[in-house]
Amino acid sequence: MKRSLTLNSGAEMPIIGLGTYKEIEPLWPLDEGEEAYSDVDYLETWEGMEEGVSMGLAKSIGVSNFNEEQLERLLENCKIKPAVNQIEVNPNMNQKKLIQFCKERDVMVTGYCPLGRKEYAGSPGFPDPTILDPKVIEIGKKYNKTAAQVILNYLVSLGISVIPKSVNKERIIENFDIFDFELSEEDVAYLDSCNKNQRRHNPGEVKNAVREAIDVGYRYFECAWINENEAEVGKAISEKIHEGAITRDDVFVSTKLWNNFHARSLVSEMLRCTLKTMGLAYVDLFLIHWPMGFKHNCKTLPLKQGKDAYSDVDYLETWKGMEDCVILGLTKSIGLANFNIEQVRRVVKHAKYKPVVNQIEVHPHFNQKALIQSCRDEHIAVVGYCPFGINEKSGVPNFPEPSILDDRIDRIAYKHGKTAAQIVLKYLITCLGVCVVPKAVSQFRIREYYDISDFELDASDIKTLDTCNRNERICLMSAFADHKYYPFDLSEIPSRSIETPSSTTVDLPSSSRLQTPSLRVNVSSRAPTNFTSRMTFGSNTRMEISSASRMDSSSTSRTSAPSTSSVINQRTTRMDTSASSRTRTESTTQSPSSSIM
Structure with missing residues (x-):
């Protein structure tokens, strides 16, 4: 598997990067509590981006969250082509059509939010992230990999670069360790089937x-x-x-x-x-x-x-x-x-x-x-x-890591042939x-959440789960x-x-x-x-x-x-x-x- 992609600017972009995050005040402008929009055309903005290249301030320039129509309009009016379009890509929203559109125009795609949004797991209006899909977890076990590694491998195989967010040392290492296995056609087909082309579910x-x-x-x-x-x-x-x-x-x-x-x-x-x-x-x-x-x-x-x-x-x-x-x-x-x-x-x-x-x-x-x-x-x-202790700030510095991602709970789950969620529910209810x-x-x-009646946590499991408490x-x-x-x-x-x-x-x-x-x-x-x-x-x-x-x-x-x-x-x-x-x-x-x- 290739580890980098060549941009139309000639630059080599690694196929997997690290997304970082810092909690800051909102950057969007407010006018008496209401968002204050600008009428500036993004074509004018692009001219400023091109000036950045001319001045030697940037080697390559690109866009983010542009749809096909916007990208086509930009390509028709630019002096320097955008090298990248950074868009949301994950198994629930694989964006194959937009990825192909970009490839045909020699614009590389970088995928953010590759693992979905765990904080919205189960929320009406949002699809469950495939990182929590029991089938994807099973696929991972087949390759001795995690669900996250399976998903990143799959997305990279689509010909894009990905930027999973992490500040945890173990997660950073895990997210990079995806180049020593290949998914079978059957596994790829399943991940393809996860696509809903949805960022959100429908009302009702x-x-x-x-x-x-x-x-x-x-x-x-x-x-x-x-x-x-x-x-x-x-x-x-x-x-x-x-x-x-x-x-x-x-x-x-x-x-x-x-x-x-x-x-x-x-x-x-x-x-x-x-x-x-x-x-x-x-x-x-x-x-x-x-x-x-x-x-x-x-x-x-x-x-x-x-x-x-x-x-x-x-x-x-x-x-x-x-x-x-x-x-x-x-x-x-x-x-x-x-x-x-x-x-x-x-x-x-x-x-x-x-x-x-x-x-x-x-x-x-x-x-x-x-x-x-x-x-x-x-x-x-x-x-x-x-x-499960899941919240939107998973991986953000100074914020608690969700307990469902605790490796100790994963080991107990593997021992009982259950998911981490099932272990957590059993513990909270019975202990x-x-x-x-x-x-x-x-x-x-x-x-999954209902299927916790056919096993019991032993004394060592309970002791381990008790030690997970951090008062966080x-x-x-x-x-x-x-x-x-x-x-x-x-x-x-x-x-x-x-x-x-x-x-x-x-x-x-x-x-x-x-x-x-x-x-x-x-x-x-x-x-x-x-x-x-x-x-x-x-x-x-x-x-x-x-x-x-x-x-x-x-x-x-x-x-x-x-x-x-x-x-x-x-x-x-x-x-x-x-x-x-x-x-x-x-x-x-x-x-x-x-x-x-």
Whole structure:
């Protein structure tokens, strides 16, 4: 295999390069928060590029992200031909047509994002990256290579140069070690078949995923107002009810209150709007998304407004609004998300109805054992999001490496004939005792995440997984670290530029083979909420976490909830559905690829 390509300028360009990344302030210009566009024709820009060659400042010049029409127009008007067109190329988007177009015009192609975007794995609106495809992983094992090496070898065989991003020494070595094997025709054909010519999936993906999940047997679906997924989830549920596949009592629906609506008077108003959007009379669980509030009239993610956008509303007032929703029959149970233990205890101390859940980030690199135990002591169940620790800053200096890429987990997976994701889920469920929310929209991923009932982790596996903990938090929301109700220890924030909160993620369930979290929520006069999270493995072994948030019968300061009951006890896994890469905030003030959990 050749290791370099000859450009039309005569320069030799290595076939594989190193992409690097530094977190910086957005470079695009803003005018009062709005993007400020220029009318300058790129042909004029190209004349400036040609001047750079004439002055000896550059040996070759090229373009990036140009389509066929733009490139043809440039070629018709240039003095110096572009040597390169750098475009997105990966198995999901192999761009063979554009690559051939460039080759015919003696323009070399450099492919960025060759391994896809792992941070969008499972997100509606985005195809799953082939680096996580079980079939590609199997192909790698055949050659004693990783999935990444298989993909890079495949892309190089298309006649392009690739620039995988990495700052990790082992990954840099791995990405370069691709020249000592050749893929078979069968393997190439499979990788060709991965092409979807999509950077994103089509709208409606959330609805279709929910419909399919209901058919498989899932009955627990989680939404969030900030994720803009409530309408599609509600529509899918309504359609299935209309078709007679389910009744409303069959499904367990959860959603979250966003930070702009923390005032007590706004809480029930917001939930009423959500119910109207979803076409439902009530939800089964309603969570406060974050303890810190923003002013009602500010942006949903006020990154540029600073403290001026912060609300002084105490989350205890917000909790009273949540309790109002129970009394009004808008929700059957209420809970928290991203609260630290002091905040949880403060809510419990003053609550009429105790929170049944605290939803927090949990993965092997951040196992949160202390907080999980503290929540149990308060009879509050824990739901863990981001179980694989995947985020868009994988490989960026000073940012945690996703735990799913940990070599120790890979070795355990190889030992059991499972994927790293399956090992992680098994560990979190059986060893940490949390309800988990893996992301998936593809049938591949759904089945993979469900298929964890036919093996057990041994003592050495568990010990190794325990040692993976680094106390590395991914979802910091550090842009708001100066808020008085910011929940995390400031010492957890690494010495890096302020992290932009992420846009959106999706968490979906897995296949019908494994019974995953059955949620039983009982609301009675004696116990405002009794939350049971149950994971059933196969037909024999059952792990049950029971967090009964019963009030002391002697307590006179708290009244009972209305006598209602919602019981969910069937083959379900939690389905957290989030619209892709969309939030109600201005996109110009946040990183294009970020995650709010």
